[in-house]
Amino acid sequence: MPPIPADRTPTGQTYTQTIELTALYEIAQLIGSAHDLDSTLNAVLGVLRDILRMERATLFLLDDTGRRLVIKASCGLSHDEEKRGVYRPDEGITGRIFASRAPFVVPDIHREPLFLNKTRSRDIDKGKLSFLGVPVLIAGEPAGVLTVDRLFGLEIPFEEDIRFLTVVATLIAQFLVLSREIRKQEAHLREENRSLRAQLTPVFSQHNILGQSKVMREVFAAITKVAPSSATVLLQGESGTGKELVARAVHQASGRRDKPFLKVNCAALPENLLESELLGHEKGAFTNALARRKGRFELADRGTLFLDEIGELPLELQAKLLRVLQEQQFERLGGSETISVDVRIIAATNRSLEEAVSQGRFRADLFYRLNVVPIVLPPLRERAEDIPLLIDHFLGISNQQNRKQVRFSREVMDFLSTYRWPGNVREMQNLVERLVIMADRQQILLSDLPTFVAAEPEMVAPPMPAIVQAAGTAAPRMSLEEIERGEIEAALKRHGWVQARAARELGLTPRQMGYKIRKYDLSRPQFI
Numbered sequence: 001m002p003p004i005p006a007d008r009t010p011t012g013q014t015y016t017q018t019i020e021l022t023a024l025y026e027i028a029q030l031i032g033s034a035h036d037l038d039s040t041l042n043a044v045l046g047v048l049r050d051i052l053r054m055e056r057a058t059l060f061l062l063d064d065t066g067r068r069l070v071i072k073a074s075c076g077l078s079h080d081e082e083k084r085g086v087y088r089p090d091e092g093i094t095g096r097i098f099a100s101r102a103p104f105v106v107p108d109i110h111r112e113p114l115f116l117n118k119t120r121s122r123d124i125d126k127g128k129l130s131f132l133g134v135p136v137l138i139a140g141e142p143a144g145v146l147t148v149d150r151l152f153g154l155e156i157p158f159e160e161d162i163r164f165l166t167v168v169a170t171l172i173a174q175f176l177v178l179s180r181e182i183r184k185q186e187a188h189l190r191e192e193n194r195s196l197r198a199q200l201t202p203v204f205s206q207h208n209i210l211g212q213s214k215v216m217r218e219v220f221a222a223i224t225k226v227a228p229s230s231a232t233v234l235l236q237g238e239s240g241t242g243k244e245l246v247a248r249a250v251h252q253a254s255g256r257r258d259k260p261f262l263k264v265n266c267a268a269l270p271e272n273l274l275e276s277e278l279l280g281h282e283k284g285a286f287t288n289a290l291a292r293r294k295g296r297f298e299l300a301d302r303g304t305l306f307l308d309e310i311g312e313l314p315l316e317l318q319a320k321l322l323r324v325l326q327e328q329q330f331e332r333l334g335g336s337e338t339i340s341v342d343v344r345i346i347a348a349t350n351r352s353l354e355e356a357v358s359q360g361r362f363r364a365d366l367f368y369r370l371n372v373v374p375i376v377l378p379p380l381r382e383r384a385e386d387i388p389l390l391i392d393h394f395l396g397i398s399n400q401q402n403r404k405q406v407r408f409s410r411e412v413m414d415f416l417s418t419y420r421w422p423g424n425v426r427e428m429q430n431l432v433e434r435l436v437i438m439a440d441r442q443q444i445l446l447s448d449l450p451t452f453v454a455a456e457p458e459m460v461a462p463p464m465p466a467i468v469q470a471a472g473t474a475a476p477r478m479s480l481e482e483i484e485r486g487e488i489e490a491a492l493k494r495h496g497w498v499q500a501r502a503a504r505e506l507g508l509t510p511r512q513m514g515y516k517i518r519k520y521d522l523s524r525p526q527f528i
């Protein structure tokens with residue numbers, strides 16, 4: 001029997017092959033008994049390092065916005081380094097591997113000053129370091145990139161490493177598919193759970209006003225209590241918090257429900273028109289008064305008058321309004337007949353009347369007269385527990401109106417639950433409606449949110465340089481020069497063509513930068 005060569009095992013495999021098989025076996029074990037996505041992925045990368053002497057391993061995945069590659073797991077990187085490693089799907093070598101769906105090798109990264117060492121984790125003084133990366137493909141589409149650094153030289157052909165890493169990337173891809181499926185199932189169960197719970201809890205919806213937060217329950221209680229009386233109500237709250245809705249609810253819950261509910265916006269009309277709108281006028285009272293006209297106070301007799309944006313009422317009219325409120329009597333403009341009415345007043349304001357009083361812009365006596373029963377509507381951001389309820393409500397309405405069945409992903413729900421909603425419920429209603437109308441899929445993702453909502457600024461992808469691949473090789477070669485040119489140009493653009501800054505970002509000396517710019521014949525574009 002011929003002697004077994006020193007680098008072969010009794011089964012005839014090379015030593016490297018045995019190690020690779022061991023690694024694959026361990027990885028398969030890890031995935032088979034996985035409980036948690038993140039820790040499993042980290043453990044898988046740990047195997048690469050421990051068994052294969054790979055210095056550093058990193059798994060990038062496309063994040064929920066679909067606009068960035070972020071580090072999902074790593075081995076050999078600190079937390080800070082992980083956070084720095086964010087790429088656009090067309091940026092750096094990692095981005096190029098993603099975009100081209102092809103493996104890539106940098107035999108000696110120290111000779112590649114361009115190598116985007118974004119995590120700043122590579123110790124340049126160590127020995128020779130090679131970089132290998134392969135795409136993670138799910139159903140043929142890129143989902144991420146697996147990269148490793150290895151310390152030793154060229155004794156192992158890179159093709160073999162690439163082949164091995166491709167197998168690992170395939171295992172990772174399968175694992176990702178599986179855990180996404182599980183996550184979907186869990187979300188489904190959670191959703192079911194939520195709707196069951198919602199059916200069990202009493203319906204916190206009165207007079208079409210939704211809310212289960214403590215403050216909103218207090219609002220419901222106040223409405224119920226105050227409605228039967230004729231007391232004046234002052235509604236305070238930011239725009240879009242539901243003041244008008246509450247005003248209508250008070251009217252509906254009162255004995256006046258069969259009589260008119262009229263609204264006057266005190267900010268919408270100039271002073272003289274507003275006065276005639278409220279009190280009416282006789283024929284000839286002013287130039288355009290061609291006929292007698294009843295005012296809103298008269299028209300709302302025995303009903304409710306809703307005075308919106310009362311804080312904008314001019315001082316002179318404030319005095320007149322006070323008299324009407326106190327005496328329930330007034331004269332039309334240009335008239336002498338005294339008219340008596342029975343009108344309930346509900347006033348609303350989105351700014352502090354107390355402050356207006358202290359600044360002399362609002363009469364204190366009128367304020368006290370209006371503020372008999374104050375109801376404060378808190379902004380939506382202060383009653384976050386109402387947000388999912390309201391989103392569901394508006395989603396249901398918009399779906400029905402548009403004959404669709406649009407759903408929001410969990411990420412979108414989470415995001416919207418913490419969004420600050422400067423325009424409160426009105427903004428939410430508009431956003432949900434818009435998303436439903438624009439949706440061309442059933443599931444709304446974070447990337448569907450308009451940019452003014454998603455804090456994430458829209459990223460503008462620079463044009464991608466052509467990728468040159470040598471046919472037939474196991475590790476297709478993209479042209480490093482192409483990549484380098486694109487990267488340098490992009491960095492210059494990012495820094496307004498200030499060479500020194502672009503050089504610093506790329507880790508080049510100014511001299512190197514100047515050389516590269518000449519080499520690639522780059523110049524700042526001329527604008528007309």
Ligand SMILES: Nc1ncnc2c1ncn2[C@@H]1O[C@H](COP(=O)(O)OP(=O)(O)O)[C@@H](O)[C@H]1O
Pocket residue numbers: 208209210211237238239240241242243244245246390425426429
């Ligand atoms: N708690 C709520 N439940 C359901 N819809 C609400 C609620 N609050 C506000 N809305 C809706 O939001 C929009 C704005 O409410 P609105 O009463 O006009 O606000 P405001 O008068 O305070 O600006 C309306 O379409 C209203 O129906």
Ligand SMILES: [Mg+2]
Pocket residue numbers: 240243244308
């Ligand atoms: Mg309003």
